[in-house]
Amino acid sequence: PKEKGWITQYLYLYQQFWYRPTLIQPTITFQKHFQAKHDDIVIASLPKAGTTWLKALAFATMKRHHFIPSQNDHPLLHSNPHTIVPYFETNIGDNPSVIPDLSTLPEPRMFGTHLPFPSLSNSIHNSNCKIIYICRNPFDTFISYWHFSNNIVPSPLPTLTLEEAFERYSEGIHPFGPFWSHVLGYWKASKDTPNKVLFLKYEDLKADINFELKRMAQFLDCPFSEGEESGGVIDSIIELCSFKKMKELEINKNGKALDGVENKYYFRKGETGDWVNYFSPWMTEKLSKIIKEKLSECSLSF
Numbered sequence: 001p002k003e004k005g006w007i008t009q010y011l012y013l014y015q016q017f018w019y020r021p022t023l024i025q026p027t028i029t030f031q032k033h034f035q036a037k038h039d040d041i042v043i044a045s046l047p048k049a050g051t052t053w054l055k056a057l058a059f060a061t062m063k064r065h066h067f068i069p070s071q072n073d074h075p076l077l078h079s080n081p082h083t084i085v086p087y088f089e090t091n092i093g094d095n096p097s098v099i100p101d102l103s104t105l106p107e108p109r110m111f112g113t114h115l116p117f118p119s120l121s122n123s124i125h126n127s128n129c130k131i132i133y134i135c136r137n138p139f140d141t142f143i144s145y146w147h148f149s150n151n152i153v154p155s156p157l158p159t160l161t162l163e164e165a166f167e168r169y170s171e172g173i174h175p176f177g178p179f180w181s182h183v184l185g186y187w188k189a190s191k192d193t194p195n196k197v198l199f200l201k202y203e204d205l206k207a208d209i210n211f212e213l214k215r216m217a218q219f220l221d222c223p224f225s226e227g228e229e230s231g232g233v234i235d236s237i238i239e240l241c242s243f244k245k246m247k248e249l250e251i252n253k254n255g256k257a258l259d260g261v262e263n264k265y266y267f268r269k270g271e272t273g274d275w276v277n278y279f280s281p282w283m284t285e286k287l288s289k290i291i292k293e294k295l296s297e298c299s300l301s302f
């Protein structure tokens, strides 16, 4: 089935989630042909949940012995995180029916994805590769996505009003939605297989990035040593990946990521709670009710 979705585009229901039409073929190709390696790292999320930040943090942490986080030649100072950690479904090739040779990428290979957990390739499910999921409160995720979609729509295409977009979001009709199924899929996987899936929250990262970064490094089997901690390595990674630092980089002010989206649109406010500036009381009530109902089986609260 298809539904009139975001940005005046139809979205298609595929394996119980909504997709932009151009993403279906690459997704099927990825599902059929992607060969995971045991040490691959997958950064998974819904759009606007904090993917850019998490890609940067995971890359800087994993590759810190190769690329010193405090040095001027660090790749994150010269490339956007989406270029460094490409998405399976949009970035890894020009031909949507073919996966390019990824076997020679430096290990551990790192990829991003917005695909829901059950739709990842079998080879990911069956290998020892690790998945880090970032979840963000649906209020802020929605507002962030609304701004992002308005920015990337080629004018003069009309965009949806906030209320129209909200109605669809509340029905779960948005790219990779419904959000509750997406979140629950990864949340359950993180409970069933805690060594394979780490579930993070944007809000927790904002509240205590030092703690969450150490947790992530531990999960990735590359914990920070005491020497690294006292020597300022953790602080350098946090600084390198901070919103303020990344937003001000030339590459993120004027560059484009692999999918042609201007990098600047990945950095808006970088705050928690901006939704209060947009939601009317009926919207707040409606979304709170949905979250309560749909996410009642897990201990997530926002």
Ligand code: A3P
Binding pocket: 045, 046, 047, 048, 049, 050, 051, 052, 053, 140, 143, 144, 145, 147, 241, 242, 243, 244, 246, 266, 267, 268, 269, 270, 271, 274
């Ligand atoms: P806002 O629109 O609320 O500002 P994604 O990376 O998944 O596309 O999510 C984008 C959201 O994360 C945007 O939220 C963006 O500003 C915020 N963001 C991007 N980089 C960040 C960083 N380094 N630290 C914190 N938030 C960041």
